[in-house]
Amino acid sequence: MTYTKKKILLVGVLLGIYTYTIVTYFTPWFAEKTYWTAFDYIHFKEASRTPINITDYIHSPLSPGLKWCSSNPFLDSYDRKTVFYMEHIWYKWSETQLQSVYDILTKVALSRNTTDGYITHMAYPEKTHLPCPNKYGLVRYGKSLGTGKVLCGIATVPPSAKCIIYSLGSNNNFEFEQAIIEQTSCQVHTYDCTSSPPKVPIKGLTFHNVCMGEQTNLQQHIFPYSVRKEKLYNNETVIFKRFSQIVQENNHDHVHVLKMDIEGAEYGVFADIFNSSKGINLPFQISFESHWWYHDFYHAILHQHMFNQLWKKGYRFLYHELNPGDASCVEWTLMRVFC
Template sequence: MPPAWQRHPRYFILVALVISATIYVLNPYQSPLRADSYAAYIRDNELPAKLQRADRVYSEVITSRKDMIRKFGPTPRDIVMFPPDKEPWPAYTVWSFFPPSYHCPHELERIGSLGDGGKWACGMSRLEHKPDCLIYTFGMNYETSFEAALLERTRHCEVWGYDYRSNSFGSSIKSNYRAHFFPWGLANIDAHGPNDEHKLYTLKTLLEMNRHDHIDVLKIDIEGWEFEVLTQILQPYIASGEPLPFGQLLVELHTWEKKFEDFLPWWEMLEAAGLRPFMTEINLVYQNYNRGKDTDLAEYSFINVRGDNIFITDPPSPLDVGI
C-alpha cells in the first residue's frame, strides 16, 4: 500500500502549510517587520513616533489657520475676536483659530476640582516617582485643588506657589514640607523694593533665588498679565535657541480688549518657543456670571516639544547609566 502522503497529497500539503505557519508565528527568532510593511506602520507606538505624528497634525492646523484668516479677513487686522450678532454671522470666535490640536503622548486628565480650579494636564504619571519634580504655580487666590492633588499623588514633587492676593495656600493643602508659599506676584519686571506695595518678581529671578534650573509644570493665572509676562519669559529663549526651562504650561488667557492682530503674533511667539496646545477649556463659569458679554477667558494647556523634559523624553534606565 502506498504511503498516506501519496494517497492524499492535497491533504498532506494542507497539513504541512498549517504546521509551517504555526512554527513561523511562534518562532521568537523570526526576522523583524520590514520598515515598509503595514504592520510596522501601525506598531510605531514609541514616544518619538507619537511626537512625530503630533507634529505633522499640528503643522496642518497652522496651514488651516492661515486659510481661515484669508477667508474671514483677508488679513489679521480684519478679523474680529468675537463677531457681532448680525449678518453675515461668520461661524467663528477667536478660539476657533487656535484649537488644541497637538496630541498629548501620554494620559490626558483633569487634575484638581471640577469647575473652576482644576487644570487639564498631560502625563502626570511621569511625575509620580520623579526625584527632582518641581511645580511652579502663580495666581491661586486660595484655590489650590490642583496643587493639592499633585502633592498627594507624587512622592517627590515640590510645589512653589506665589500670589500677592493671598497669605497662604488654600485649605485643600494642609501642612506639607513639599509646599512653599510666598505672597509675591509674577511680573515682567522685578519690583520688590521697600516702597513697592506688591512684591513682583520675574520667573528668571525666582529660579535664581530658589536655585532651580527647570520646572516640570508651570501654572499661571494672573488676570490678563500673562501676555506681558510670557513675552518677557519666552523672548530670550527664542533669541538664543535654547529650550524653555519648563515641560508644560497651564495658563488661563484673558483676552479683555485684545485685538486679533495683536493676539495672533503673541500666540505665534508661543509656537516659536516650542509650545503646543493639547487641551483647552472655555471658562463657562465666568461666562455664566457675565451673560451677554464675550467669551473672553479660556484655559489652555501646552506641552514644550523642545529640549529633553520628562514629557517628551524617556528617562534613562539603570542599564543606560551603568547602575
C-alpha cells in the same frame, strides 16, 4: 418575480449601498492618509541623508531654529511620526491664519456674543490637537473647572526626576496644589502677591508672596473689574520678580509645569518668559486661562501675539476648554515639543 430573482436584486441593492458608502465616506480618508504619509516619507528620507542622528533631527517651520525637545521627559512616550503628521496639518492651517482671524473679528465686531468659541479658532485648528500618549491620558488636577488644571503625564514622572511645578495665582484656593501633591511626586511653588499662604501648611508646597513678570501699568487700564484692580495695583508692597530671577533663586534647572490663572496678567508673564536670558529653560508644559473680554482691542492684540510666540517657542496644543461662565475666557494646556 421569482424568489431567486428577488434575492439577487436584494443582494445587488445591498452591494450598491455598500459601494456608495465606501466611496463616499472612506475614499477621502484614504486620500488624506496617503497624502500625509507621502510627506512623512519625504521628510524621513531627507533626514536619512543628514550626518546627524534622526533623534536629534526633527525640525518644524512653525518653530524656526528649534529641534525636537529631547530634554522634555513628557515626550519620551511620543510617536514622532504622529507629531510629524500633525505638524503638516498645523502648517497648512497657519498659511490661511490671517484670513481666518479677519473673518472671526468681522463676526465679533457685528455681535457681542460671537466671541464665544471663536477665540480657539484663532489660536489653533482645534480638532487637531496634539494627543497625550500617556496611558492615563489628560488628567484634571483639582475638582472644579475654576481651580483645576488639565495636564498630561505628570503622574508618571519619577521622584528621581525632581518634578517642579510653578503655580501662578491662588486667590487663597489651593485645590490644584493639593491634588498635585497627593497624586504625583512633584514639588509645587505657588506665586501670588495678592493673597495669603494656606492657613494650614501643605507639605510639598512652598508659597511665595510674589508675582511673576514685570510690574507695569498696562493691566490696570484693560482689567475690567475695578475692585480687584485697586487690590492689585494700588498696593506699594506688591513684589514682582522675573521668571529668570525666580528660576535662578530657586536653583531650578527646569520647570516641568507652569500653571497660571491670573485674570489677564498672563500676557505680561509670557512677555517676560519669552524675553528671558539665554540659558533659561522654558517650562515643558503650560496650563493657563486666557482672558479676552468682549470687544477689547488690547486683549485681541495681546492674544494673537501671545499664541504666535507660543508656536514659535515650540509649544503645541494638548487641550482647551471654554469657561462656562464666560466663554471669552479659555483654559489651555500646551506641551513644548521643540526647544
